[in-house]
Amino acid sequence: MAMAIKSNRFVHLCFLLFVVSTVLLQTTDGRSWKKRPLRQPCRNMVLYFHDVIYNGKNAMNATSTLVGAPRGANLTLLYGKDNHFGDLAVFDDPITLDNNFHSPPVGRAQGFYFYDMKNTFSAWLGFTFVLNSTDHKGTITFGGADPILTKYRDISVVGGTGDFLMTRGIATVNTDSYEGDVYFRLRVNITLYECY
Amino acid sequence: MAMAIKSNRFVHLCFLLFVVSTVLLQTTDGRSWKKRPLRQPCRNMVLYFHDVIYNGKNAMNATSTLVGAPRGANLTLLYGKDNHFGDLAVFDDPITLDNNFHSPPVGRAQGFYFYDMKNTFSAWLGFTFVLNSTDHKGTITFGGADPILTKYRDISVVGGTGDFLMTRGIATVNTDSYEGDVYFRLRVNITLYECY
Amino acid sequence: MAMAIKSNRFVHLCFLLFVVSTVLLQTTDGRSWKKRPLRQPCRNMVLYFHDVIYNGKNAMNATSTLVGAPRGANLTLLYGKDNHFGDLAVFDDPITLDNNFHSPPVGRAQGFYFYDMKNTFSAWLGFTFVLNSTDHKGTITFGGADPILTKYRDISVVGGTGDFLMTRGIATVNTDSYEGDVYFRLRVNITLYECY
Numbered sequence: 001m002a003m004a005i006k007s008n009r010f011v012h013l014c015f016l017l018f019v020v021s022t023v024l025l026q027t028t029d030g031r032s033w034k035k036r037p038l039r040q041p042c043r044n045m046v047l048y049f050h051d052v053i054y055n056g057k058n059a060m061n062a063t064s065t066l067v068g069a070p071r072g073a074n075l076t077l078l079y080g081k082d083n084h085f086g087d088l089a090v091f092d093d094p095i096t097l098d099n100n101f102h103s104p105p106v107g108r109a110q111g112f113y114f115y116d117m118k119n120t121f122s123a124w125l126g127f128t129f130v131l132n133s134t135d136h137k138g139t140i141t142f143g144g145a146d147p148i149l150t151k152y153r154d155i156s157v158v159g160g161t162g163d164f165l166m167t168r169g170i171a172t173v174n175t176d177s178y179e180g181d182v183y184f185r186l187r188v189n190i191t192l193y194e195c196y
Numbered sequence: 197m198a199m200a201i202k203s204n205r206f207v208h209l210c211f212l213l214f215v216v217s218t219v220l221l222q223t224t225d226g227r228s229w230k231k232r233p234l235r236q237p238c239r240n241m242v243l244y245f246h247d248v249i250y251n252g253k254n255a256m257n258a259t260s261t262l263v264g265a266p267r268g269a270n271l272t273l274l275y276g277k278d279n280h281f282g283d284l285a286v287f288d289d290p291i292t293l294d295n296n297f298h299s300p301p302v303g304r305a306q307g308f309y310f311y312d313m314k315n316t317f318s319a320w321l322g323f324t325f326v327l328n329s330t331d332h333k334g335t336i337t338f339g340g341a342d343p344i345l346t347k348y349r350d351i352s353v354v355g356g357t358g359d360f361l362m363t364r365g366i367a368t369v370n371t372d373s374y375e376g377d378v379y380f381r382l383r384v385n386i387t388l389y390e391c392y
Numbered sequence: 393m394a395m396a397i398k399s400n401r402f403v404h405l406c407f408l409l410f411v412v413s414t415v416l417l418q419t420t421d422g423r424s425w426k427k428r429p430l431r432q433p434c435r436n437m438v439l440y441f442h443d444v445i446y447n448g449k450n451a452m453n454a455t456s457t458l459v460g461a462p463r464g465a466n467l468t469l470l471y472g473k474d475n476h477f478g479d480l481a482v483f484d485d486p487i488t489l490d491n492n493f494h495s496p497p498v499g500r501a502q503g504f505y506f507y508d509m510k511n512t513f514s515a516w517l518g519f520t521f522v523l524n525s526t527d528h529k530g531t532i533t534f535g536g537a538d539p540i541l542t543k544y545r546d547i548s549v550v551g552g553t554g555d556f557l558m559t560r561g562i563a564t565v566n567t568d569s570y571e572g573d574v575y576f577r578l579r580v581n582i583t584l585y586e587c588y
Contacts, residue, residue, distance in 0.1 A: 033239040038361070038392040043425035054462070067460035067478045067506065068263035068284060070250070071271035075463035086263045086286050088460060090478050090516075092508045110508045110516055110537050114263065116288045116306045124286075124306055126322060126518060128537040141536045141548050143355060144337045145306050145324040156337050156355025156362070159535060159548025159560075165430070166548070166560050166585060168355075168362050193362060196430040229435035234557070234588040264459035264480060266446070267467035282459045282482050310459065312484045312502045320482075320502055322518060339551060340533045341502050341520040352533050352551025352558070364551075364558050389558060 041169070042195035045136075047129070048176060049093045049109040050101050050185050053078070058182070064091035068114070078181045083122075084115035095129060099176055099185060107131035113146070121148040125155060129188075131163075138162020140190065142171055157192065168194040237365070238391035241332075243325070244372060245289045245305040246297050246381050249274070254378070260287035264310070274377045279318070280311035291325060295372055295381060303327035309342070317344040321351060325384075327359075334358020336386065338367055353388065364390040433561070434587035437528075439521070440568060441485045441501040442493050442577050445470070450574070456483035460506070470573045475514075476507035487521060491568055491577060499523035505538070513540040517547060521580075523555075530554020532582065534563055549584065560586040 054062035056076040066075040070086030073079035079087050090112050094105035111127020123146040128139050139162060144155040152174050160167035169192035178184035250258035252272040262271040266282030269275035275283050286308050290301035307323020319342040324335050335358060340351040348370050356363035365388035374380035446454035448468040458467040462478030465471035471479050482504050486497035503519020515538040520531050531554060536547040544566050552559035561584035570576035 033388075033391060034236075035238065035391045040426075042427070056463075065462045065478045067462055067480050069271075070261045070263055070286075071252070075461075085288075086261045088263050088284075088286065088480075090462075090480065090506050090508050092477075092510070092514075108509075110514070112506065112516070114286050114308065116286050117304075118288070122288075122306070124308070124322075124324065126516075126535070128516065128535075130537050130539070139537055139546070139548070141550065143322070143324075143339070143535070143550075144357065145326050145335055147326070154335070154357035156335070156357055158337065158339075158354045158550045161536065161546035161548055161562055165562065170357055170361060192425075195425060195427045229584075229587060230432075231434070231587045266457040266459055266482075267448075281484075282457045284459050284480075284482065310482050310504065312482050313500075314484070318484075318502070320504070320518075320520065339518070339520075339535070340553065341522050341531055343522070350531070350553035352531070352553055354533065354535075354550045366553055366557060 039193060041191045041193055043167075043169075043190075043192040045190045047095050047097065047106070047188050047190065048099050048185055049095045049129075049188065050183070051091055051093045052183055053089065053181060055182055063093045064089045067112075079115075082118040083120055085118045086115065088112065088114040091127070095131070099187070101185070106133040106136070111142075116145075122146065123148055136163050138164040140164045140167060146173065148175065157190065164192070165196045166194065167192045167196075235389060237387045237389055239363075239365075239386075239388040241386045243291050243293065243302070243384050243386065244295050244381055245291045245325075245384065246379070247287055247289045248379055249285065249377060251378055259289045260285045263308075275311075278314040279316055281314045282311065284308065284310040287323070291327070295383070297381070302329040302332070307338075312341075318342065319344055332359050334360040336360045336363060342369065344371065353386065360388070361392045362390065363388045363392075431585060433583045433585055435559075435561075435582075435584040437582045439487050439489065439498070439580050439582065440491050440577055441487045441521075441580065442575070443483055443485045444575050445481065445573060447574055455485045456481045459504075471507075474510040475512055477510045478507065480504065480506040483519070487523070491579070493577070498525040498528070503534075508537075514538065515540055528555050530556040532556045532559060538565065540567065549582065556584070557588045558586065559584045559588075 052063045054065040067090050068088030078084045093109040095107040096103040108130045113123045113125045116124050125146050126143045128141045130139050141159045142155050143158045155171045157169040172189040174187050176185045176187040248257050248259045250261040263286050264284030274280045289305040291303040292299040304326045309319045309321045312320050321342050322339045324337045326335050337355040338351050339354045348368050351367045353365040368385040370383050372381045372383040444453050444455045446457040459482050460480030470476045485501040487499040488495040500522045505515045505517045508516050517538050518535045520533045522531050533551040534547050535550045544564050547563045549561040564581040566579050568577045568579040
């Protein structure tokens with residue numbers, strides 16, 4: 001009889017714990033909004049991609065090209081004024097596992113970027129990692145602001161397909177190397193929180 | 197003994213409730229698809245951003261500029277035909293807490309829009325709110341169609357970083373004010389349903 | 393008394409099952425990442441959209457137009473070299489329930505695409521289905537790489553509004569028909585996994 005009661009109490013205790021944890025999850029942080037605890041990442045990858053910008057002389061090697069520019073600028077060279085404000089480029093860049101441009105690519109980074117600030121170097125990126133290696137088959141699509149001069153900047157993962165179906169997460173990008181207006185290499189640390 | 201049975205029944209009842217609620221969640225609405233109940237928003241914010249369009253005379257003040265246009269148009273002025281169809285602009289607009297252009301900005305709205313209908317004013321937007329104030333540090337990225345002449349239009353929140361890591365939700369946009377083809381101000385009511 | 397113990401055991405068994413299933417969900421697949429089981433789709437739709445590309449002669453009928461192109465190309469015709477690399481188009485295409493261009497449209501596909509590979513036909517798409525019929529009212533926004541010559545390619549659903557509020561999922565696209573550089577029709581099989 002005592003155990004039966006205990007059992008009944010245990011059930012109630014479980015229910016109580018559930019209610020309490022639910023309430024805790026809804027507790028505000030003093031700023032009148034409710035945060036949920038972040039679960040562990042389900043995946044982390046570091047990849048590099050290499051952008052060789054067309055400059056009128058490197059048609060064979062260039063992996064990106066200007067396709068839009070503001071009035072007064074041209075499509076051969078990045079705009080000399082206003083920190084390239086308004087220059088729009090399309091790219092198809094090799095992705096590698098390390099920082100060596102000549103390493104065998106594991107996929108292509110395809111998308112566009114444009115410079116969007118007059119008083120500093122800043123860009124906006126929309127692109128997809130098309131991965132096709134023994135380790136990964138699928139795509140991850142990214143979008144967001146890229147304040148180029150900041151060492152580490154976060155860009156949103158907005159979708160994915162294949163191995164990365166509907167994934168969500170964040171990419172921390174840093175400029176690993178660059179050569180004037182002709183080459184830059186981005187190191188991308190991708191942390192995913194939803195994997196199916 | 198009776199209580200033990202009751203306890204056992206309670207466990208079964210819990211399980212039954214779980215099954216029933218699961219089934220209910222999967223009930224179709226007569227259109228052969230299954231909806232989930234929408235949870236409460238975790239955050240709501242109203243912000244304004246101000247777009248000063250370059251028109252050939254306001255280079256100092258302009259916060260956006262044309263970078264693409266269809267054949268026959270130019271990059272100085274919005275295309276006079278077809279409701280600007282094909283005009284593509286890049287912007288870096290101040291965000292304010294109220295509708296005053298001169299209020300201290302709490303961040304920048306950075307991205308692009310293009311006009312995409314011949315027979316009416318309509319646009320497509322891809323942009324990021326880069327917020328950097330005592331209240332918010334982080335980014336929210338938006339994307340979607342903007343039927344400009346509709347009073348309130350919904351645009352998707354597609355990602356976020358920092359305070360808005362992986363957020364999801366909706367932005368209801370309305371044109372708060374405009375002056376010809378030189379200035380417009382959008383009021384953005386952001387409702388977020390996932391906050392970490 | 394025996395039943396009371398049994399009941400108690402049942403509670404523990406439930407708890408054990410919960411722990412085991414939680415652990416199982418976190419089991420790696422040998423590649424050091426954790427996958428979650430994919431739930432059933434909440435919705436599936438097949439829609440078609442029709443793109444009539446401006447070519448200098450079809451201004452009346454064209455539903456898309458070039459707004460950007462690389463140096464050496466023009467905005468009247470798709471670039472004759474490099475598989476159109478760098479051509480950027482804006483579109484406002486009718487969406488139909490079947491593959492007939494003249495069927496009553498159920499909405500508009502609005503967005504942009506650009507060609508992004510030199511050595512093959514490949515594109516990147518960002519667009520929104522603006523649906524306005526008795527069956528669907530709302531928008532679905534898509535983004536991602538489109539390797540045109542692959543029969544079926546997956547593009548991410550990155551957001552939605554109205555009936556498709558915050559939806560997530562995948563669109564499997566195939567080129568249902570095309571006529572040179574003037575017309576193409578995409579069949580889009582949309583599978584959604586989150587419906588509110």
